[in-house]
Amino acid sequence: MIQFIKKWFISPGILHTLNKVNGNIKLSLMSLEDKQLLKENLKIKNKYSSSRCFIMGAGSSVKSQDMKKLEGEFVISVSNTFAHPDFKIIKSKFHVIPPLLKSHLGTFEINDFIQWLKVMESATGDAEMFIHIGDRVLIEENCIFKNRIIHWVEYSLWDGNFNTPIDLCRIPDIGSVSEVAISVAMYLGFEKIYLIGIDHDWFNGLFIYFYDQSKDHVMQADIKSINHIDSEYQMRRHSEIFKKYKYLGSLKNNIYNANSNNQTYLDVFPKVDYDTLFGNNKL
Numbered sequence: 001m002i003q004f005i006k007k008w009f010i011s012p013g014i015l016h017t018l019n020k021v022n023g024n025i026k027l028s029l030m031s032l033e034d035k036q037l038l039k040e041n042l043k044i045k046n047k048y049s050s051s052r053c054f055i056m057g058a059g060s061s062v063k064s065q066d067m068k069k070l071e072g073e074f075v076i077s078v079s080n081t082f083a084h085p086d087f088k089i090i091k092s093k094f095h096v097i098p099p100l101l102k103s104h105l106g107t108f109e110i111n112d113f114i115q116w117l118k119v120m121e122s123a124t125g126d127a128e129m130f131i132h133i134g135d136r137v138l139i140e141e142n143c144i145f146k147n148r149i150i151h152w153v154e155y156s157l158w159d160g161n162f163n164t165p166i167d168l169c170r171i172p173d174i175g176s177v178s179e180v181a182i183s184v185a186m187y188l189g190f191e192k193i194y195l196i197g198i199d200h201d202w203f204n205g206l207f208i209y210f211y212d213q214s215k216d217h218v219m220q221a222d223i224k225s226i227n228h229i230d231s232e233y234q235m236r237r238h239s240e241i242f243k244k245y246k247y248l249g250s251l252k253n254n255i256y257n258a259n260s261n262n263q264t265y266l267d268v269f270p271k272v273d274y275d276t277l278f279g280n281n282k283l
Helices: 002-008 032-044 060-064 110-123 133-141 177-187 231-252
Strands: 015-021 024-029 052-056 074-078 094-096 128-132 150-153 192-196 255-257
Touching: 032 133, 032 150, 052 177, 074 177, 094 177, 110 133, 128 133, 133 150, 150 177, 177 192, 177 231, 231 255
Parallel strands: 052 074, 052 192, 074 094, 094 128, 128 150, 192 255
Antiparallel strands: 015 024
């Protein structure tokens, strides 16, 4: 019923957040100030059209790559990738996180988000943040990222149309933070986009990252809340993710898979050798 209401009775751009909080449905409408903040994204559109960037995911393949080579490059890091021991050398320019309250409330508690965001704030230096506008109140009330540049983004339903323009005010609903990061890189206009550590090797088990999830991530999921994540769930989810990848890849054909996992089944984007992208071998 909630999805029906969202699709047919609430105009695009009006719905801000629809969450279940303490067993009650909470509907929050986007304010005029929120809308103005989203419009600010126009100032960064195609700002880096003559440059390349690397999107750093948290997949286990990262352990096989020399991440120090990213020093001086434009790096878009995501989620908990700041746990990497070389992160201070990598020094990402941008950091992207998925919607928290909209997509992860129920799996984690509000205090978990706050604690994680504070660790993130400390670890990501002066990276510019890309955050869901629905998390704005949570962040501002807790004085997080107070002295940082934040680019707010919003999500919308997607009908599968490959002609949908890249718009950070209407990112098609996601199944993975990598979709947001690629959308951000394309919106910023990067000439070439290289993916690292985006493995999608769900068949090897949950929480297969370059770091130890049980030790290096502040947020620990309630096991009961993830009991539904079986192979069928993952296959359906990844079908939608890969369809989105094909859509993003079709827009400019400038996305490359540069991770070290030779067994990866991420075959949507051309595979390139990471080490050939640097030094005298630079492509």
